[in-house]
Amino acid sequence: MGNVFSGIFGRLWGVNKEIRILILGLDGAGKTTILYKLQMGEVVKTKPTIGFNVETLTYKNISINMWDLGGQTSIRPYWRCYYANTAAVIFVVDSTDKERIEVAKKELHMMLKEDELTDSALLVFANKQDQPGALTAAEVSKALGLVDLKDRSWSIVASSAIKGEGLSEGLDWLIDVIKEEQM
């Protein structure tokens, strides 16, 4: 009985509610590293993700379901399976990979066209800033054509998952946007 009540009240006040955030991006951009850096605060050794990782983390009293989907070409078509009920998308770009930034742009815009994602906020991490020759956030933004995005709250943050730089700034912004949207 107690369970039932706590369940109902929990739903009323949104206590147990989880917010879904997807981390997408090409393979090797650093999505899994970001996920575990955010969740555990440490850099883990990763292997290419065949499938997905999902972790729950509590950030500013909000429980977030963070989905890290594999970025390999063979898995990208299945991203769409995960779009439902998604509050925000974190798109990770390898700032040193100038050759494939066009591909990243294409994937990003294709994804944003999806109906189920029309309301989701977009945060782009220009990752791997610790590496020499990395493009700046502004350059990445230009290369991805972010300026053309209409009707969407978006932001780009320069980050280094290994050093942990930029991650919390980006997430702070994202949570604020989500709170605003949902309240």
Place this chain on the structure above:
Amino acid sequence: MSVSRLESRLRKLFNVPRKGETFEFREGLVSQYADERKDTIQRVIAAMTVGKDVSSLFPDILKNIATHDLEQKKLVYLYLMNYAKTNPELCILAVNTFVQDTEDPNPLVRALAIRTMGCIRVDKMVDYMEIPLKRTLKDDNPYVRKTAAICVAKLFDLNSRMCIEQGFLDELMSLLDDSNQMVVANSISALIEISKATNSNILKIDSKILKKLLITLNECTEWGRIAILTALADYAAEEVGEVQHIIDRVSPQLQHENPAVVLSAVKVIIKQLDKVDEEQKNSLLKRLSSPLVSLLSTPPELQYVALRNIRIILEKYPVVLARELRVFFIKYNDPLYLKLEKIDIMVRLADDSNGLLLLAELREYAMEIETEVVDKSVMALGQLAIKIPKISKKAIDVLYELFISRSDYVIDQLVVVLQNILRRYSNEYLTTVITIIGDLELDSLKSSDALASYVWIVGQYASEIPHLEDRLTSLMAQFQDMDPAVQSAFLTTIVKINLTKPTPVTQSLLQQALNQATKEIENPDVRDKAYIYWRILSTDNSELQKKIILSKLPVLESTIDHFPPLLLNELVNEISNLGSVYHKPASSFIKSVDGELINTQLQTKKFEELQQMAKSEIVNNTVKAENLLDFDDDYDAVQNANGQSDTSTPVTGNILDELNDLFTNLSTQPPPPQPSGSSVFKDLIQEPESHQQSQQSNRHQETSNADLLDLF
């Protein structure tokens, strides 16, 4: 908020909400509340188990695979196993979670993950199985290792090539040395599975592994014991000491309460029997009888399996169970299939000492209600009478008594039995038989077997049969409607009678029969037989006619059917397997996976080795081919065989002699030219010698070898 976004929101609002269970499920599976998701998964699984197709939810269920809730994980895994085949593409989305789960601190999760991976029979999955499988095979926890061992067999079924290349088979072999008995047993059964599937000898047991297995045997669960015993049965022990050791270790298993373990142990011992001396063999066989008898106190279905196996063992070693006849007596509540099987075995067990006992028992059975039992008992009485001359008189009396008391039940089988008895004892019991035949109404014979036997008896003992002409006339009236076997028997009979005791009536019947058989019967055998008789009868040499047509049949030694020796040996290997119940070798109803394994092994060998192998194979083949072509050798063999049969059956020998004449005539002709193919082989045989010749010829041979390899 901009206009377009507002618009889309409004559109969503006014869209008629979709309904239906699937939609509800889907909503629940992507819910923002963990408990709601789990609840929905439970409902989906419930729908799945009652047979609803919920495969369309695959991607949504899959999303819930990554969870720390063991219960939910199990449910999702269950769903995946069920529907993986419907969504093979999507399965790779689960790979990451599987791989992570094989590193989970909880051994249950690790085992669950690797097991589920093995059960998802999707090709794409195979590539990702390598690393987790390797890891779990070396896991600290025996439960995980034993699960992984079985997984290797599953992987092998999907992709044998990869399994070999990655050395999984070697890992399995090394697991045989594991400290945990479960792991050893599962590795053994995985290896057996793989060897059986490929018909190859992957499981190589040496004396070290043998020792390990024998020690493990006593610690295992019953399944483990069965697996180990199966492996031991295929092991060819070399020295007597080893054989002794195996038998000593396996013997305690004969007392196990699980019949499958008992039967497997029996099999192991039987397979070793050829290697022990005669005295020990007999004592071992005696030791086997009580476990076999114990199998008969199980439920009927198990008893049936036991009986089918006992039948095989009995043919190989008739001494087993020699004193246990009473155990096989039919109980009133036995199902029919048991009764028939028991009668069959009892006849095999009968000998001088217990024949009378069995006779009395069979007499009771012949009074039963079930016609199948009655039939079988009458048949058994006949087999008994023929097998044991000492009690044949009494058996015939019983048969006669049965005929008097309940002729319509038994008559068909009885007539067949009478024919066999006449063929065994010729005139000894003729009066009884003739009395029965004399009282017989032709219409009471239903089966064509019985009718054919009846016709044979009438022809063979024509002079004794009362109202012979009437009987023949009424048979002739039905000639068109008879079964070909009966028609054939009738032709022989009418021809025989006309040679021994012709009357005007029989002569006209003969004419009718030959006419009809050659003109109106469509069966080629009957027609040809009629033509042959006609031709023989058209010759003037009546001595020759009698010699051919009235030749004596060999005395019937036994009417109990036996397996051909080759089949028997295969069936001994099948003891305790399904094949023993069907009495067919497993290969005849189970298809082995493929020859891919053999091919892979071949490919790994170097080309030179291949060449060498091909050469030796060709040489062997040519030797065989030459043997086949070598007619003289064969003639000797044929003549030897004929010589033997001559001594035992002097009358038929005459005809065989004539046949031999035909053959010898043939052999004086020059042997037929060898087929052109064999000359090619001949050229190739000389190749090994000419191996060191010039480069050019070598190259030529290589190409021809390659061609030949394609053929193989």
